[in-house]
Amino acid sequence: xxxxxxxxxxxxxxxxxxxxxxxxxxxxxxxxxxxxxxxxxxxxxxxxxxxxxxxxxxxxxxxxxxxxxxxxxxxxxxxxxxxxxxxxxxxxxxxxxxxxxxxxxxxxxxxxxxxxxx
Amino acid sequence: xxxxxxxxxxxxxxxxxxxxxxxxxxxxxxxxxxxxxxxxxxxxxxxxxxxxxxxxxxxxxxxxxxxxxxxxxxxxxxxxxxxxxxxxxxxxxxxxxxxxxxxxxxxxxx
Numbered sequence: 001x002x003x004x005x006x007x008x009x010x011x012x013x014x015x016x017x018x019x020x021x022x023x024x025x026x027x028x029x030x031x032x033x034x035x036x037x038x039x040x041x042x043x044x045x046x047x048x049x050x051x052x053x054x055x056x057x058x059x060x061x062x063x064x065x066x067x068x069x070x071x072x073x074x075x076x077x078x079x080x081x082x083x084x085x086x087x088x089x090x091x092x093x094x095x096x097x098x099x100x101x102x103x104x105x106x107x108x109x110x111x112x113x114x115x116x117x118x
Numbered sequence: 119x120x121x122x123x124x125x126x127x128x129x130x131x132x133x134x135x136x137x138x139x140x141x142x143x144x145x146x147x148x149x150x151x152x153x154x155x156x157x158x159x160x161x162x163x164x165x166x167x168x169x170x171x172x173x174x175x176x177x178x179x180x181x182x183x184x185x186x187x188x189x190x191x192x193x194x195x196x197x198x199x200x201x202x203x204x205x206x207x208x209x210x211x212x213x214x215x216x217x218x219x220x221x222x223x224x225x226x227x228x
Contacts, residue, residue, distance in 0.1 A: 035217065037163075044120060045155075045163065045206055047217035061216050095162055103210035103217065105153035105168035112162050 002026035004096055004110035011116045012086050019082040020113045022096030029077040030054045035099050035106050036070060036081045038092040046092075050102035051079065059102040086117045121146060122207055124220035131228050134197050138223045140190040140207030146218055150210040152190040154183055157204045157222075166205075167192065197227050 007021040022034065036048040049060035051070040058070050069082045079096055094113045097106035123141040130136040140152065152170050155163040165174055167183035170190065182193040190207055207220040 044222045045208070045219040047208075047219065050217075059215070062214070097163075103150065105151070105165055105208070107165045107168070107174055109162040109164065 002098075002108050004098065004108055006094075006096060006110040006113045009114040009116070011118065014086055014088060014117055016086050016117075017082060017084045018086060018115050019080055020094050020096075020115070022079040022081075022110050024077045024079070024098070027098075029072075029074060032098045032100055033102065034070070034072070034079040035097045035102070036068075037095045037097060037106075039095070039112075040089070040092040043092075048081070048094075050099065053079065083115075086115075088117050091115065091117045120221040121211060121214070121218040122209070122220035124205075124207060124223045126221070127224045127226065129226040129228055130197055132197050132199060135193065135195045136197060136225065137194075138192045138205050138207075138225070140192070140220050142188050142190075142209065142211075142218075144188060145213035146188075146209050146211040147185065147190055148188040149212065152183065152185050152207055152209045154181075154190075154192045155206045155208065156201075157206065159203070163206065194225070199227050201225060202227050 003025050005023045030053050033052040035050045051058045053072045067084050071080045096110040098108040099106040154167040157163045170185040171183045180195045204222045206222050211218045
């Protein structure tokens with residue numbers, strides 16, 4: 001069974017940073033990458049970027065450039081997304097999702113991590 | 119305002135068929151594969167269709183996808199109450215260098 005298990009909910013103050021983890025199991029970690037997608041309360045899906053678990057290459061959404069950083073740790077099969085200089089409009093559920101490339105569909109999703117900025 | 123345009127809501131009776139449209143442009147749908155996701159209330163999205171019309175294993179053939187030009191369509195036949203969810207289309211946009219999604223369509227099975 002393939003699973004992506006994310007870290008728990010976070011409450012942060014404006015200006016702080018948050019780092020969300022996504023632990024993968026059930027497949028070869030380095031054969032795929034991860035997209036990170038967020039969803040503000042009552043809103044649609046917003047793509048934040050993608051990281052290759054094979055070589056660490058990243059592709060970030062332009063509107064988040066400079067504030068977001070995605071990394072992976074192959075020793076623990078875990079992907080991370082850090083968002084800095086948090087604002088109230090960053091309040092959202094953050095999802096990691098497995099994909100074969102930055103432009104490709106994502107087939108496995110984590111359960112989501114609620115980040116509240118207040 | 120989403121880059122891809124979906125109707126906010128659709129509805130149909132159990133057992134009937136419904137289609138959900140997704141309209142874009144040559145920089146996104148027109149030159150890239152489209153995927154569709156189902157999001158049941160309070161849960162993470164789930165992949166229904168990828169590469170315009172392919173179904174992942176475990177997705178019933180009641181769900182189908184198609185693409186023509188700069189528009190894509192999700193079809194659902196034999197509607198069940200368990201199909202009530204939000205549905206999103208997504209694709210790569212070469213001009214924005216980003217994955218873009220539609221605003222989502224809420225399906226109600228009356």
